Amino acid sequence: MIEDSPFVAAAPVLVPMPAERPYTYAVPAGMRVVPGSIVRVPLGPRQVAGIVWDGAVEKVDAKKLRPIEQVFDCPPIDRAMRRFVDWIAQYTLSPPGMVARMLLRAPEAFDPEPWIEGLQRTFAKPDRMTGARMRVLETAEGGLAWTRSGLAHAAGVSSTVIDGLKAQGVFETVMIPPRPVVAAPDPSYAQPSLMPDQSDAAAMLRTNVAAGAFGVTLLDGVTGSGKTEVYFEAVAAALDRGKQVLILLPEIALTHAFLERFQERFGAKPAEWHSDLPPRMRERVWRQVAEGGVRVVAGARSALFLPFRELGLIVVDEEHDPAYKQEDRVFYNARDMAVVRGHIGGFPVVLASATPSVESRVNASQGRYDRAVLAARFAEAALPDLKTIDMRRAPPARGGFLSPVLLGRMRQTLEKKEQSLLFLNRRGYAPLTLCRVCGHRFGCPVCSAWLVEHRFRGQLVCHHCGHNERRPEACPECGTLDHLVACGPGVERIAEEVVAHFPDARTIVLSSDLMGGVRRLRLELEAIANGEADIVIGTQLVAKGHNFPNMTLVGVVDADLGLANGDPRAAERTFQLLSQVTGRAGRTGKKSLGLLQTFQPDHPVMRAIVSGDAEAFYEREITERERAALPPFGRLAGVIVSAATRAEAEGHARGLRRAAPQASDLFVLGPAEAPLSLIGGRHRFRLLIQGERRADMQGFIRAMLAEGPKIRGSVRVQVDIDPQSFL
Numbered sequence: 001m002i003e004d005s006p007f008v009a010a011a012p013v014l015v016p017m018p019a020e021r022p023y024t025y026a027v028p029a030g031m032r033v034v035p036g037s038i039v040r041v042p043l044g045p046r047q048v049a050g051i052v053w054d055g056a057v058e059k060v061d062a063k064k065l066r067p068i069e070q071v072f073d074c075p076p077i078d079r080a081m082r083r084f085v086d087w088i089a090q091y092t093l094s095p096p097g098m099v100a101r102m103l104l105r106a107p108e109a110f111d112p113e114p115w116i117e118g119l120q121r122t123f124a125k126p127d128r129m130t131g132a133r134m135r136v137l138e139t140a141e142g143g144l145a146w147t148r149s150g151l152a153h154a155a156g157v158s159s160t161v162i163d164g165l166k167a168q169g170v171f172e173t174v175m176i177p178p179r180p181v182v183a184a185p186d187p188s189y190a191q192p193s194l195m196p197d198q199s200d201a202a203a204m205l206r207t208n209v210a211a212g213a214f215g216v217t218l219l220d221g222v223t224g225s226g227k228t229e230v231y232f233e234a235v236a237a238a239l240d241r242g243k244q245v246l247i248l249l250p251e252i253a254l255t256h257a258f259l260e261r262f263q264e265r266f267g268a269k270p271a272e273w274h275s276d277l278p279p280r281m282r283e284r285v286w287r288q289v290a291e292g293g294v295r296v297v298a299g300a301r302s303a304l305f306l307p308f309r310e311l312g313l314i315v316v317d318e319e320h321d322p323a324y325k326q327e328d329r330v331f332y333n334a335r336d337m338a339v340v341r342g343h344i345g346g347f348p349v350v351l352a353s354a355t356p357s358v359e360s361r362v363n364a365s366q367g368r369y370d371r372a373v374l375a376a377r378f379a380e381a382a383l384p385d386l387k388t389i390d391m392r393r394a395p396p397a398r399g400g401f402l403s404p405v406l407l408g409r410m411r412q413t414l415e416k417k418e419q420s421l422l423f424l425n426r427r428g429y430a431p432l433t434l435c436r437v438c439g440h441r442f443g444c445p446v447c448s449a450w451l452v453e454h455r456f457r458g459q460l461v462c463h464h465c466g467h468n469e470r471r472p473e474a475c476p477e478c479g480t481l482d483h484l485v486a487c488g489p490g491v492e493r494i495a496e497e498v499v500a501h502f503p504d505a506r507t508i509v510l511s512s513d514l515m516g517g518v519r520r521l522r523l524e525l526e527a528i529a530n531g532e533a534d535i536v537i538g539t540q541l542v543a544k545g546h547n548f549p550n551m552t553l554v555g556v557v558d559a560d561l562g563l564a565n566g567d568p569r570a571a572e573r574t575f576q577l578l579s580q581v582t583g584r585a586g587r588t589g590k591k592s593l594g595l596l597q598t599f600q601p602d603h604p605v606m607r608a609i610v611s612g613d614a615e616a617f618y619e620r621e622i623t624e625r626e627r628a629a630l631p632p633f634g635r636l637a638g639v640i641v642s643a644a645t646r647a648e649a650e651g652h653a654r655g656l657r658r659a660a661p662q663a664s665d666l667f668v669l670g671p672a673e674a675p676l677s678l679i680g681g682r683h684r685f686r687l688l689i690q691g692e693r694r695a696d697m698q699g700f701i702r703a704m705l706a707e708g709p710k711i712r713g714s715v716r717v718q719v720d721i722d723p724q725s726f727l
């Protein structure tokens with residue numbers, strides 16, 4: 001250290017940038033930092049928040065170092081979380097700085113929440129009493145501090161009444177600490193009486209939680225068997241041990257009903273965490289998780305990066321759901337990372353699903369995971385009867401998409417005053433628009449994709465980049481007026497057909513692009529649950545987890561839709577999605593029916609669903625995977641090269657292929673032009689790396705990237721370990 005240097009020490013700080021390692025900063029005299037401290041540091045011309053990291057700093061001339069500007073008054077990120085960040089960076093081949101960035105997404109939360117101004121009753125009396133003043137005084141009895149607006153609201157008076165009382169000294173200003181975002185859950189608030197198999201499963205989970213050690217349990221139970229009820233017992237056990245709990249859910253639209261159920265069981269709601277939360281709320285949740293005030297979080301995959309300090313259980317609900325995979329910047333699967341987090345933190349993880357992923361089933365059968373099974377629906381509820389409709393034999397009327405068989409059942413359901421659900425996993429009106437005169441097809445100008453017509457909005461929209469244009473009257477190619485035709489159905493078009501057949505039925509369309517966003521969606525879901533709709537037409541949003549008590553018919557408009565692409569998980573995905581969708585029917589004991597419109601009624605997936613023999617499906621699928629050495633029996637990784645020109649992308653991808661190291665247990669396929677060869681004006685090529693389970697995939701790819709061509713110009717390379725998408 002240099003004699004007259006004002007700095008006494010230096011510390012490694014991980015900054016939220018694509019940095020491969022922490023940067024070194026000087027610690028000014030008198031400043032105290034520990035690994036995990038959140039600090040403000042200069043970075044180029046900016047100031048950013050970073051995390052003091054572990055490890056010794058390299059010897060650097062202290063005079064050349066820039067100093068840490070500030071240590072935030074915030075609990076440090078704990079060691080388990082820091083190891084988790086390093087682990088994910090290593091596994092996904094992402095710069096650790098980019099993983100840390102996911103942890104630092106609530107910048108205002110690094111400073112303590114400010115105390116708020118409140119009002120408290122004094123001994124003074126008002127000069128004269130009015131009805132409004134009386135109500136205020138009665139409400140404020142007991143001496144608790146109130147906010148001005150809170151008191152006005154509770155007393156049912158206008159704020160000016162409060163101001164008047166304050167001016168007379170009847171209330172004085174006091175500062176009150178920030179309120180908790182949620183009340184504390186009470187593990188013994190409303191203990192359920194469980195059925196025997198539910199009890200067995202709950203006991204198993206409770207034991208695992210009480211052991212306080214890492215272990216994964218697959219909670220495998222048909223839709224409506226009470227999985228939520230059962231894993232709530234694991235949550236209760238963790239709370240009893242003074243631990244924090246994280247419950248991951250795949251879909252925001254699901255959380256609302258979930259929060260209510262949680263409240264019924266624990267007397268208070270869990271804190272929510274997802275991208276739709278207002279920024280101020282996000283910050284408060286983040287802060288209160290860090291301080292330990294929040295005990296349970298229900299959230300989307302990004303909740304894995306909340307700064308828990310006493311995490312003792314993670315539940316991943318609908319663990320098979322593809323929404324757990326993030327395919328942006330850091331590519332990770334939250335289900336898998338939850339298991340890693342449990343391993344690092346030394347606590348149990350519960351994976352729940354009615355249709356577990358093949359990966360989890362294999363982990364259970366090979367003894368790496370425990371498995372708890374709930375084979376039957378709760379109480380008198382029976383699973384729906386499932387049948388295929390062979391579309392070759394019972395085709396729809398010209399221009400329609402619904403078979404007379406399905407329409408007939410819908411009519412009967414209406415007559416019984418019960419609800420029907422039609423499922424089609426396609427937003428909008430039609431997936432393709434063409435000109436009947438010249439054959440022109442409307443494609444996205446910057447993606448290799450057709451524009452989807454959204455008729456309610458009067459637009460043609462690209463579902464990959466968001467490009468949209470008005471649907472013209474005339475063909476832009478040949479100029480002919482009024483000869484554009486919509487090809488194929490989306491949910492809006494199915495709704496049109498339904499309305500034509502059942503003009504008096506109350507029909508609702510549900511998809512993620514509903515005007516009015518999540519709030520509207522919640523209202524619609526509630527309305528459906530309350531029986532305020534007769535026929536619901538929806539995308540996969542309606543497939544997940546909802547309880548619609550009066551729904552007794554589910555029709556799948558195109559059961560073959562997911563089977564066509566070259567995805568190795570196509571069969572599994574289709575099986576899961578169709579099982580979930582048809583599982584919406586008959587949840588309260590009424591006789592119910594699921595109908596699958598298909599051109600391939602003999603396809604193994606259709607047969608497995610109709611026979612209700614999930615075991616046979618899994619067995620067959622697992623055998624197939626093993627034979628093809630696909631996950632979980634082998635490993636896969638994708639490398640996606642994109643660039644402004646096709647030649648650049650292809651050239652770089654070929655260069656990478658040539659740079660691949662020699663290995664006996666890993667090989668490279670491609671490069672091939674990606675099925676989505678153009679997105680947002682960028683041309684895309686893919687390499688696929690496949691190999692044995694124990695192969696060093698990360699080392700292989702790292703060597704390939706290091707030896708390969710330098711990244712130049714517009715080229716971008718993205719690594720996707722354990723890819724879910726092959727587009």
Ligand code: ADP
Nearest residue numbers: 192193194195222223224225226227228229378
């Ligand atoms: P799953 O998550 O397996 O689909 P749920 O936990 O949603 O199943 O349970 C389905 C329905 O049955 C819910 O309405 C739930 O409240 C009810 N239920 C399940 N088990 C019980 C129980 N032991 N006591 C009371 N209600 C139960």
Ligand code: ZN
Nearest residue numbers: 444447462465
């Ligand atoms: Zn596009």
